[in-house]
Amino acid sequence: MATGFTFTIAATDGTARTGAIKTPRGEIRTPAFMPVGTAATVKAMLPESVRATGADILLGNTYHLMLRPTAERIATLGGLHRFMNWDGPILTDSGGFQVMSLGALRKLTEEGVRFSSHLDGSKHMLTPERSMEIQRLLGSDIVMCFDECPALPATDVEVAKSMRLSMRWAQRSRDAFGDRPGHALFGIMQGGVTRELREESAEALKSIGFDGYAVGGLAVGEGQEAMFSVLDYAPGFLPEDKPRYLMGVGKPDDIVGAVERGIDMMDCVLPSRSGRTGQAWTARGQVNLRNARHKDDPRPLEDGCACPACQGYGRAYLHHVVKSDEIIGSMLLTWHNLHYYQTLMQGLREAIAAGSLAGFVAEFHAKRAIGDIALP
Numbered sequence: 268m269a270t271g272f273t274f275t276i277a278a279t280d281g282t283a284r285t286g287a288i289k290t291p292r293g294e295i296r297t298p299a300f301m302p303v304g305t306a307a308t309v310k311a312m313l314p315e316s317v318r319a320t321g322a323d324i325l326l327g328n329t330y331h332l333m334l335r336p337t338a339e340r341i342a343t344l345g346g347l348h349r350f351m352n353w354d355g356p357i358l359t360d361s362g363g364f365q366v367m368s369l370g371a372l373r374k375l376t377e378e379g380v381r382f383s384s385h386l387d388g389s390k391h392m393l394t395p396e397r398s399m400e401i402q403r404l405l406g407s408d409i410v411m412c413f414d415e416c417p418a419l420p421a422t423d424v425e426v427a428k429s430m431r432l433s434m435r436w437a438q439r440s441r442d443a444f445g446d447r448p449g450h451a452l453f454g455i456m457q458g459g460v461t462r463e464l465r466e467e468s469a470e471a472l473k474s475i476g477f478d479g480y481a482v483g484g485l486a487v488g489e490g491q492e493a494m495f496s497v498l499d500y501a502p503g504f505l506p507e508d509k510p511r512y513l514m515g516v517g518k519p520d521d522i523v524g525a526v527e528r529g530i531d532m533m534d535c536v537l538p539s540r541s542g543r544t545g546q547a548w549t550a551r552g553q554v555n556l557r558n559a560r561h562k563d564d565p566r567p568l569e570d571g572c573a574c575p576a577c578q579g580y581g582r583a584y585l586h587h588v589v590k591s592d593e594i595i596g597s598m599l600l601t602w603h604n605l606h607y608y609q610t611l612m613q614g615l616r617e618a619i620a621a622g623s624l625a626g627f628v629a630e631f632h633a634k635r636a637i638g639d640i641a642l643p
Contacts (some may be wrong), residue, residue, distance in 0.1 A: 269478045270448035274510050274531075278620045281503070282529040285619040288479075288510055290408050291449040292348070292356045295323040295396075297510065298526045298619075300612045301358060301534040302605055306331045307341075308352040310539050311597040314353045314604070320574070320602065321609030324356040324409075326534045329401050330365035333391070334384050338404035346406030358409035358534075360514070361398045362457075364416050364483075375415065377432070395439035407450065411481065412440035414455045419489045426459035426484075433457045434471040441475050451478035453512060459484055460493050462500060469504035479510035482530070486515045495524050502529035519548060519611055523631055526615050527624065538608050542601030545589040546642075549607060550634045556600065561586040564642045574606035575599065 269320045274297075276286040288295040302309045302317055305328045309317050317325065327347055332338055341350050347357055365488075366373060366380050374381045379394030398413040414433040417425060437454050444452045454477035458464030472480060482501050485494045494516075502511050513525050514534035522533055538548060545557040556568075566581040576585065576599035589594035611631075618627035 269451045271450070272451040272478055274364050274479070274508065276508075280622050280624040281527065282621045283526050283615075283624050284374045284529060284531060286529075286531075287618045288356075290356045290451070292354065292408055293323065295356055295532075296612075296616060297531040298522075298612060298615055299323060299532050300522065300608050301532065302539065302608075303328075303534055303536045304351065304353075305536070306335070307347060309601075309605075311594075311601040312508060312539070314351065316602060317353075317605065318355070320605040321613060322355075322605065324358060325353055327351075327359045327405065327407070328365060329359050329362035329380070329398060329405075330393075332359075332405060333362065333393075333401050334386055335391075338401040342404040342406075346404075349404060356408040357406075359402045359405055359407040359411065361411040361413040362393055362401070363398075363414045364515070366393055367416055367418070377435075379413075379436075380415075395436045396443040399440055399443040403583075409479070410450060410452045412437045412444075412452060412477070414452050414457060414483060416484050416487065417455065417458065417459070419459060419484075419487050421459060423459070423461055423464070426457075426461060427464055430457040430459075430464055430468050430484075431609070434468060437472060437477075438475050441477070443541060445568045453477055453479040453481050453510075455481040455483040455514070456501065456505065457484045459495075460489055460497050462497075465497065465501045466504050469501070473506060477509070479512060479532075480505040481512040481514050483514050485513065486517055486521070491521060494521070495528070498528040498530065499527060519608070520632075520635070522608075522611065523628055524535055525613065526619075527628065530621075538604035539601045542599075542604045545596065546604075547549065547585075547600050547607075548604050549639065550631075551639045552635045553636055556582070556585045556589045556596075556638045558586075560641050568603060569607070572603065572606065572610075574603045576603040 271291045273289045276284045304325045395413040402410040417429045454472035455470045458468045510531045513530045547554045561582040567577040618624045
């Protein structure tokens, strides 16, 4: 483990775990959901508002920050924590996924990926060494090794070739990261939906040695059933005493299923992106505030919710500001969604600690099955 970075498991329930990651910048309660601050901001939220929802850690994005405002500029301004006014831990992804999904004219070689910026067409080269340098300049607490993530579906031959390239890049990432007390480096397992490739990837990563391990290459088009089938075995290939991070997931039922299968950390843009499009996540599923049935409804979005949207405003008001494209609509719904996600994580942690996860999960699914109830 990196000096100043520890992971402890306080309780288990089946394969689910609850515990804490301790970093010099604070403790991360696990299982943890990380709000995404792609460009040094969780959209429509102040940092202190994000903290108030219960978030212990944020995620930043190497690809976006290297392009604008640049990692070098952020470094001269005191690093990402000071730049975005967040004093807690920050995890940065390596940029590999965004290069795949956003970078134009992408050319992949053993060295790395050459691509054109989606912003202005400028040319860039991202390698394991450059990714480590960018994340060092940003001052990330948890750094992700550089990997290549093929979109699914793909053939086993394509997935195997990509995974083995990522494992060679993982070794280069480890070498370039060096010894950085207080900062951790996570490896990323690849291998698509093929058990043998997942196991091969895990063995390669363990031989290199990382402070934590991510399950990558899921939530990229394979569907929930296939994702869960991989999670039924893949976390077990990774060291039990290190954090396990499922990248880019997801919807509340994805999160619950992942936690049941031994995942400790997750991230997704969904709660904030949904908030900006009039969508709210609740214990009874998703609610579309653009729907006309809310226009005369004075009830809160969710009974018992302590977020500002539910404590101070009714559905009729939320419907009005969303339909009017008022900024406060995005602010209130994003706050609610992040609060709901963190409340869900707290419920999962408490259930695991009490040995009552099965009952918690059954109640979670029962409420979602009822659905949102309209005003009589």
